[in-house]
Amino acid sequence: MAEDESKLGQTEGLRVPDIKPNFKTARARLASLGLSLEDLFRYGLILDVGAKDCEIAKAVKAKGYDSVISVDRAFSEEIMASGMRVLKEDARSLSLENNKADLILVRSSAYYYTETEEETFALLSELNRVLREGGEQRIHPARFGHIIRALLTERPDFFNAKAKASERRSSTELAVIQSCDAIANVRTAEFLERHSIFAKRREGLEPNAQQNFREYLSIPKFHAR
Numbered sequence: 001m002a003e004d005e006s007k008l009g010q011t012e013g014l015r016v017p018d019i020k021p022n023f024k025t026a027r028a029r030l031a032s033l034g035l036s037l038e039d040l041f042r043y044g045l046i047l048d049v050g051a052k053d054c055e056i057a058k059a060v061k062a063k064g065y066d067s068v069i070s071v072d073r074a075f076s077e078e079i080m081a082s083g084m085r086v087l088k089e090d091a092r093s094l095s096l097e098n099n100k101a102d103l104i105l106v107r108s109s110a111y112y113y114t115e116t117e118e119e120t121f122a123l124l125s126e127l128n129r130v131l132r133e134g135g136e137q138r139i140h141p142a143r144f145g146h147i148i149r150a151l152l153t154e155r156p157d158f159f160n161a162k163a164k165a166s167e168r169r170s171s172t173e174l175a176v177i178q179s180c181d182a183i184a185n186v187r188t189a190e191f192l193e194r195h196s197i198f199a200k201r202r203e204g205l206e207p208n209a210q211q212n213f214r215e216y217l218s219i220p221k222f223h224a225r
């Protein structure tokens with residue numbers, strides 16, 4: 001990081017001057033996926049799924065690369081007008097050709113919100129379809145929404161702790177959330193194994209303050225049997 005990142009990419013390549021890169025946010029998001037910003041420069045095409053404010057794409061672009069397509073089903077008008085490479089689509093059904101992306105990042109987004117096993121599968125299959133041979137999906141946190149939802153029903157203490165504003169949670173409630181998140185991580189790994197989808201559980205570059213957000217999943221392109 002030799003250059004002063006606060007001065008980089010304020011307007012160049014972006015049509016809306018207000019859309020400035022926030023390197024700290026981009027680097028923190030990438031760290032939870034085991035990546036540095038510089039790691040991204042070696043990939044051809046990267047999809048950031050559930051990109052919201054496109055912080056990863058903005059940071060990469062400010063460093064002189066235009067390799068990130070940001071995907072989200074709900075981009076703001078400002079983002080849509082920014083001139084960045086964006087796809088306003090549901091990640092379960094993308095208008096991209098097969099085998100296009102070298103790396104797919106899914107951070108705190110689509111997998112976290114799936115409600116049923118079928119929905120998780122639709123997402124897994126669609127992202128796998130657009131992933132190139134040799135590429136991988138990196139998913140953080142390392143658990144799927146339908147599994148979290150099942151646990152919320154199973155465990156009223158988890159449900160009650162999650163229902164509270166995060167700053168009002170007691171240490172007991174925080175411990176319940178941490179242990180249920182860990183159970184959801186294990187069940188997610190078992191779910192993938194049952195479906196013969198090979199996945200690695202990895203730790204991010206920096207542990208998140210809420211230790212439960214430490215892990216991500218890496219899923220290489222798979223071939224359904």
Ligand SMILES: C[S@@+](CC[C@H](N)C(=O)[O-])C[C@H]1O[C@@H](n2cnc3c(N)ncnc32)[C@H](O)[C@@H]1O
Nearest residue numbers: 050051052072073074089090091107108109110
């Ligand atoms: C909490 S934000 C995450 C933003 C950013 N990725 C991060 O790491 O902070 C979740 C985003 O995922 C998007 N999202 C959720 N499900 C999606 C889906 N099935 N397809 C596309 N985007 C989705 C939402 O619209 C939202 O912008």
